[in-house]
Amino acid sequence: MAKEKKSKKVYKNGFNLLEKYPIEFSEKVGTVKYDGPIEAFDFSFPRKKIDHVIINLCPMEPWALPNSAVLKNGVRNILDKLDIVRTRYFPKSHCYVVISTQETKLIKESKQHEGHEEWLHVHTLDPIYPNDAPVLIVKKILGLDIAYGRNTVEIGVLVLDPQTVVGIFEHHIRKNEFSTRLIPISGTGLRENKILEVKPGTPVQKILDGNVREDIKYRVFVDGPLNGSEVKDLTQKIDWSTKNVVVLEERDYKTLFHFARVSELLFTTSLMGELRCCIYCNYCDDICPVDLEPALYWHCYIRGEKQKARLYALEKCIECGLCSFICPSKLELLQVIKECKS
Amino acid sequence: MKKTIKKIEPILNKTLNKTESFIQSRPKVNFLFGALFEAFDGLIRSSKDTAKTQPFIRNQMDAKQYMGGILVALFLGWVVPAIYFFGFLCVVPKLIVSFVVGVFIVDVIWVILAREERINEGGFVTCLFIPAFLPPQAPLWLIGVGAGVSILFRNITGGVGMNLLNPALFGRLILTISFPTMVVSGWQEPFIGFPTLQSLTYGVDAVTHATPLIAYKETGEVTSYISLLFGANTGSLGETCRVALIIAGIWLCKKRIANWRIPVAYLGSVFIFAALFSLIPGETMVPPMLQLLSGGLIFGAFFMATDPITTTYSQTGKWIFSIGCGLITVVIRNFTPIPEGVMYAILLMNLVGVPIQSIVLKLKYRV
Numbered sequence: 001m002a003k004e005k006k007s008k009k010v011y012k013n014g015f016n017l018l019e020k021y022p023i024e025f026s027e028k029v030g031t032v033k034y035d036g037p038i039e040a041f042d043f044s045f046p047r048k049k050i051d052h053v054i055i056n057l058c059p060m061e062p063w064a065l066p067n068s069a070v071l072k073n074g075v076r077n078i079l080d081k082l083d084i085v086r087t088r089y090f091p092k093s094h095c096y097v098v099i100s101t102q103e104t105k106l107i108k109e110s111k112q113h114e115g116h117e118e119w120l121h122v123h124t125l126d127p128i129y130p131n132d133a134p135v136l137i138v139k140k141i142l143g144l145d146i147a148y149g150r151n152t153v154e155i156g157v158l159v160l161d162p163q164t165v166v167g168i169f170e171h172h173i174r175k176n177e178f179s180t181r182l183i184p185i186s187g188t189g190l191r192e193n194k195i196l197e198v199k200p201g202t203p204v205q206k207i208l209d210g211n212v213r214e215d216i217k218y219r220v221f222v223d224g225p226l227n228g229s230e231v232k233d234l235t236q237k238i239d240w241s242t243k244n245v246v247v248l249e250e251r252d253y254k255t256l257f258h259f260a261r262v263s264e265l266l267f268t269t270s271l272m273g274e275l276r277c278c279i280y281c282n283y284c285d286d287i288c289p290v291d292l293e294p295a296l297y298w299h300c301y302i303r304g305e306k307q308k309a310r311l312y313a314l315e316k317c318i319e320c321g322l323c324s325f326i327c328p329s330k331l332e333l334l335q336v337i338k339e340c341k342s
Numbered sequence: 343m344k345k346t347i348k349k350i351e352p353i354l355n356k357t358l359n360k361t362e363s364f365i366q367s368r369p370k371v372n373f374l375f376g377a378l379f380e381a382f383d384g385l386i387r388s389s390k391d392t393a394k395t396q397p398f399i400r401n402q403m404d405a406k407q408y409m410g411g412i413l414v415a416l417f418l419g420w421v422v423p424a425i426y427f428f429g430f431l432c433v434v435p436k437l438i439v440s441f442v443v444g445v446f447i448v449d450v451i452w453v454i455l456a457r458e459e460r461i462n463e464g465g466f467v468t469c470l471f472i473p474a475f476l477p478p479q480a481p482l483w484l485i486g487v488g489a490g491v492s493i494l495f496r497n498i499t500g501g502v503g504m505n506l507l508n509p510a511l512f513g514r515l516i517l518t519i520s521f522p523t524m525v526v527s528g529w530q531e532p533f534i535g536f537p538t539l540q541s542l543t544y545g546v547d548a549v550t551h552a553t554p555l556i557a558y559k560e561t562g563e564v565t566s567y568i569s570l571l572f573g574a575n576t577g578s579l580g581e582t583c584r585v586a587l588i589i590a591g592i593w594l595c596k597k598r599i600a601n602w603r604i605p606v607a608y609l610g611s612v613f614i615f616a617a618l619f620s621l622i623p624g625e626t627m628v629p630p631m632l633q634l635l636s637g638g639l640i641f642g643a644f645f646m647a648t649d650p651i652t653t654t655y656s657q658t659g660k661w662i663f664s665i666g667c668g669l670i671t672v673v674i675r676n677f678t679p680i681p682e683g684v685m686y687a688i689l690l691m692n693l694v695g696v697p698i699q700s701i702v703l704k705l706k707y708r709v
């Protein structure tokens with residue numbers, strides 16, 4: 001029964017990527033050596049008064065940094081740092097720690113602390129991508145609305161990841177040197193999925209050295225293959241906002257008996273099908289986290305009526321990419337949406 | 343198994359690649375066989391396209407699997423039971439004729455002449471429908487005409503993804519208009535009991551005159567619901583074994599290929615409207631249960647009305663669409679001399695699909 005419920009949710013308003021692409025990182029954290037110029041940590045504190053601080057402890061993408069890597073010493077450690085950072089920089093604000101419903105141990109631990117501190121609130125979210133997108137997390141946790149593309153600071157909300165909290169604490173409060181960031185690397189183009197300690201400023205090439213498979217073609221993406229971007233130039237530098245690096249095998253050749261070898265193709269750049277007309281299957285509007293109907297935009301677009309597409313609540317789209325991901329006709333819906341927006 | 347695949351893979355791959363480049367380098371050969379090769383190649387090999395824009399990973403479900411799911415459901419839902427009830431020789435030649443005329447003649451010629459689109463597996467779905475809603479004793483040429491007309495109609499109106507009307511139903515409509523007696527006669531007694539080789543091959547050699555709905559209209563006799571459910575009754579080739587159809591249909595809905603809203607709303611509204619109409623004093627109305635279990639309703643609700651292209655895109659529109667289908671079906675069955683209303687209902691609602699869609703959009707987005 002429980003399982004059935006789970007798989008039902010998988011499709012409706014989001015998608016459980018963790019289930020579909022189970023990624024295991026090796027335990028040991030590697031280090032990337034780089035002697036060139038690096039970027040110093042700097043957090044630009046918002047000018048506006050912050051009422052709510054959301055700490056995102058719920059990675060919804062399998063290629064994101066797992067909590068276990070940051071919270072090695074338990075959640076107490078990070079909560080203490082958070083308390084100090086809060087008192088110094090965001091006094092009177094409330095902190096909301098958001099944890100995925102799957103991590104029961106972490107939830108239990110955090111709830112114990114919640115009782116003692118009136119500024120701390122523990123929330124849980126289903127591990128459905130893209131629940132952790134700023135627009136959705138602000139809506140789900142605080143019930144506030146913010147348009148896509150606006151900074152949450154404008155409504156007095158700050159969304160932080162645990163690494164940034166540690167960074168602010170070490171750099172701005174303790175005045176320690178804080179120069180490395182944990183970057184998870186994963187994908188079918190790699191020998192092994194790893195978590196690496198990287199100094200921001202390091203070129204992507206450095207990270208790949210020794211980790212990628214030499215026998216295949218691959219493509220490199222930062223911040224996830226769904227709505228991240230492709231790294232065309234490998235001298236591009238990792239910075240303090242880089243979340244992860246994904247290297248995918250480039251399957252630009254035909255695969256025999258592909259139907260029996262889905263797992264081989266699944267986590268590659270293959271389209272897994274060919275471009276067709278829209279068949280009105282409703283997959284895209286079922287999966288859309290903000291209840292839009294992406295096929296409408298596509299129809300407007302091919303009729304050359306970009307203006308008309310904006311009538312159908314286009315501005316609500318958070319560009320998560322799920323509609324293109326799920327479309328059986330392999331239509332580039334996200335691309336169409338971006339073009340209609342501009 | 344894996345080993346043999348590993349062995350033949352390089353050879354097969356090479357041959358296919360060679361053939362591909364051979365065909366593509368010669369315009370004349372490409373003109374004649376390009377589309378055929380592509381269709382065949384597409385069946386056993388994946389496409390070589392890769393994602394060029396975000397998102398860079400895609401789900402494995404593609405249009406082929408989508409259509410394949412429908413084919414499997416149709417096969418288990420009506421072909422297998424029909425072979426049991428009416429015999430192999432009654433069913434399989436019809437399928438062959440339908441496929442050959444529809445897909446291999448009309449569609450291939452169209453693709454060669456029009457040079458616009460590749461051969462589409464949607465044609466198989468359409469052609470698998472044609473024998474299903476004709477009587478078991480329908481002549482083979484009738485099936486051929488039906489399949490040809492359907493595919494031609496589909497291609498003329500723009501190919502898969504662009505039709506306004508369900509092509510299979512349109513073909514059936516043309517047959518009804520052109521050969522009115524053919525499509526409502528030739529009912530055959532189904533075989534009942536433990537299958538023998540004889541029965542599986544030939545079925546029962548007995549012709550009857552009436553389907554349960556016709557019988558009710560003429561004599562007021564209600565056929566037992568159990569026998570209707572399991573298909574021990576006369577009717578079109580593919581619509582009798584309702585249990586199998588329901589199971590296959592639910593499987594389709596679970597796979598999210600058919601939209602569950604449509605069968606639920608269609609069947610539900612037929613039941614409710616039938617019950618309402620039977621409250622009208624002084625008239626004999628077909629009782630709700632008989633409505634549900636007779637004719638092509640189950641088949642239509644799960645397989646024909648759910649055809650995503652000819653319903654409305656928006657989900658609210660789907661409710662309206664199916665309730666409309668239900669109402670029209672009941673009205674036709676109760677108030678007209680036409681014995682079966684499912685085809686007309688779905689076709690009529692297909693026609694109003696576009697206005698429904700735009701009204702729903704107007705209300706939803708206030709534009």
Ligand code: SF4
Nearest residue numbers: 278279281282284327
């Ligand atoms: S998922 Fe693709 S094929 Fe299906 S309705 Fe949306 S745009 Fe059309």
Ligand code: SF4
Nearest residue numbers: 288317318320321323
């Ligand atoms: S990209 Fe936009 S339209 Fe597509 S699923 Fe995400 S939010 Fe919906």
